[in-house]
Structure formats: C-alpha cells, structure tokens
Amino acid sequence: MQDASRPNLTRRSILGAFAATAVTAAPFFPGVTAYARGAGDIRRLHFYSGRTGESMNVIYWIDGNYIPESLGEINHFFRDWRNNAVHNIDVRTVDFLAAAHNMLRVNEPYMLLSGYRSPQTNAMLRARSNNVAQNSLHLRGQAADVRLRSRSVRQIAQAAQACNAGGVGRYSRSDFVHFDCGAVRSWGS
Template sequence: MPSLANMSPKIQQQNRTLQFNNLHTGESLNTCYFNAGHFVNTELQRVNHICRDFRRNEIHPMDKRLLTQLSAIQQVLETDAEVQIISGYRSPKTNAMLRAHSHGGVAKRSLHMQGRAIDFRIAGVDISDVHDAALSIKAGGVGYYPGSRFVHIDTGRVRFWHG
C-alpha cells in the first residue's frame, strides 16, 4: 500500500473532496477542500466549524495535513463514504474534563487541542480496515479503538497504539 509521502505528483494535485458527519451535532458537510492544486480557504473554514469543540462551541483551525490523511485513507480503501467525526478539535478545558473522567484514554497534551488530531470512522467500512489503511499511509499517529469503533489519526510523529 502506498504511503502518503510517496503519493505521485498527479495525485497530489487532484481535487479532493470529503463528506463529513459530526455524530454529536448531526451536522453534515460535503466539501471540495482542495481544488486545482490549492487548499480552498472558505472550505477549510467550513471544515473547522464541523470539527469544532461542540461542548464549548469553540472553533480552531484544523491541520490541513489531517484532511490529506483522510483523503489518502479513503483512496487506499477505494471509497468516498462519509467520514463520521467522533472528536476533532478539543479546547484545553474540554480535554481536561475528558481526561478527568477517563481511565487514561485522554492525553494531557493531546494533539486534538492543536487541531492536529481527529477520531473518526468511515460509514459502511469495517473499523479494522480503516485502521489498516491509516497505518499504511505512514503519516502520523494512529490509535485503534475497536471497542468504541473509531480510529484516531494525528499529524504528530509516526507511532501507533491500541486503546
């Protein structure tokens, strides 16, 4: 399977679209966030909104590399099915609250607080296949949470774990 770093220049220049559904807010978004070789700022703002900290209604810029990772994962899976958002951006206050109520599952310095992580699943795709695809692109951190049926990806260093 191809890694994100080895994507051909032709693929890197293609238009990229994603469909999102925030499972907490019920909001949906179909976006072409990358067009003619460039990120589309108005569409990135829409992505930031749907990935916001819904508990505090705080919006933070999401790392564009996450979107590239999601597109690459979908390419590996040969699907354009909806990306179902479990958690995108988390404010420091929300992260601290979740950390206090979890059993070690929330990092103190979570990349969610920088807009550099997303927890998600892809509609109609087995979560183990999403996990395998995320690992195959070798683009950052990959957490696998089969019991909760989601995968975490981030733009940090390449590493992996099971939750």
C-alpha cells in the same frame, strides 16, 4: 495549521504522502494507484457528525492550492461541539483523512467523533478516562477520531498506516480510529 500561502513546502509533503499511499497500500487495497493518480487535481473531505447532526462534503484543494473558504468550513465542522470553540485544523490532518478515505473506496462519509478539543473539554474527558492525553493533538487541531459503518477499525487503521503520515490509534472496543499529523506511530488493538 499549516500556512496555506506556502504551497511549495506544503505541496511537497502532501504529494509525498499521496505517493507513499499508492506504493505502500497496493498489496492491501487493490486499485489504489488509480485513486492516488487523480489525487493531484482535487481533494475532498466528506463527513457526518453524530454529535451535531451536521454533514459536510467539501472540495478543499484544487490543482495544488487550498481553498480558504473550504478550510474555514472544515474548521467550523471540526469545532469542539460541547462549547462551539473553533480552531484551525492542520491541513496535514485533513490530507491524511482524505487519503485514507480514498484508499478505502467508500462513498460513505466518515463519522466525526472528535476533532478540535478545547482545554476545558480535554480536562473534562481526562477526568473521566485514562485514555485521554494531557497534551492531546486534538488541542492543537491536529487530530480527529472517526468511524465508518461499512469498514472495520482494522480496515480503517490499515489504510491510515499505509499513508505513513502520522499517528494512528485503533480503539476497537469504542469502534473508532484516531488520526493525527504528529510523528508516525501506531497503537491499540
């Protein structure tokens, strides 16, 4: 997780991502500039977990500062639901998810399918599927797999790619989009 006590480095990268979102996404999502304009004041994350039945609607950033208690709530919510292992979720991933959600102009929460994965869970999933990376960014709290009922995989991925903030994987057959704060890249269909 990024160190929330170093706001200059973090703030610069975050503001850059929100600014890039407004410029890059405008042709695909009319009116997105208005959403990015207010992004400097507060940032919110709205999620539902089909695995645990929990929901979260939390403001995690106000006027350039991350709220430690809110980040703790996010860390808990994104835990490995199979064994309740909690890990710090990288704020770059949190900001990436929030920016794409704002661009999609929905009130519906993301459904979280996978956030942090413990090494045991990742190994178990790798044994079941060829689509699970051995060194997955889920292991570092730097990735999330999400869906929205009101938006297609293509629409969610398009918003995520417009952010130019990390990896975006389209998994249309399984109906989810992978977000991570690694290198900017995309894959899937």
